[in-house]
Amino acid sequence: MVMKQGPMAKYGSRYGVRQKKIAAAIERVQKQKHSCPYCERPALERMSAGIWHCRKCGNKFAGGAYFPTSAIGQQIMKMRIEKEKVSAAPEAKLNK
Numbered sequence: 001m002v003m004k005q006g007p008m009a010k011y012g013s014r015y016g017v018r019q020k021k022i023a024a025a026i027e028r029v030q031k032q033k034h035s036c037p038y039c040e041r042p043a044l045e046r047m048s049a050g051i052w053h054c055r056k057c058g059n060k061f062a063g064g065a066y067f068p069t070s071a072i073g074q075q076i077m078k079m080r081i082e083k084e085k086v087s088a089a090p091e092a093k094l095n096k
């Protein structure tokens with residue numbers, strides 16, 4: 001009889017307080033409005049684990065299981081941007 005309100009109230013006394021606190025923190029962010037990376041409008045919906053769909057532009061893409069981008073995904077995106085900069089640099093020198 002501890003959590004009578006909040007997203008974890010549906011689990012009652014089951015599964016333990018620690019696990020429910022972790023799950024509540026994830027669910028709170030998951031159910032926020034996320035903006036689409038393609039059209040920037042806050043119309044993303046989670047179809048299933050890792051699959052996100054934009055209700056406005058219709059784009060469907062893979063992302064994090066509970067959030068549109070995962071921590072690893074953001075790191076890989078940074079690495080890709082760095083790699084594109086490096087690969088674009090010699091061409092920029094040739095154009096000058």
Ligand SMILES: [Zn+2]
Pocket residue numbers: 036037038039040041054055056057058059
């Ligand atoms: Zn969109």
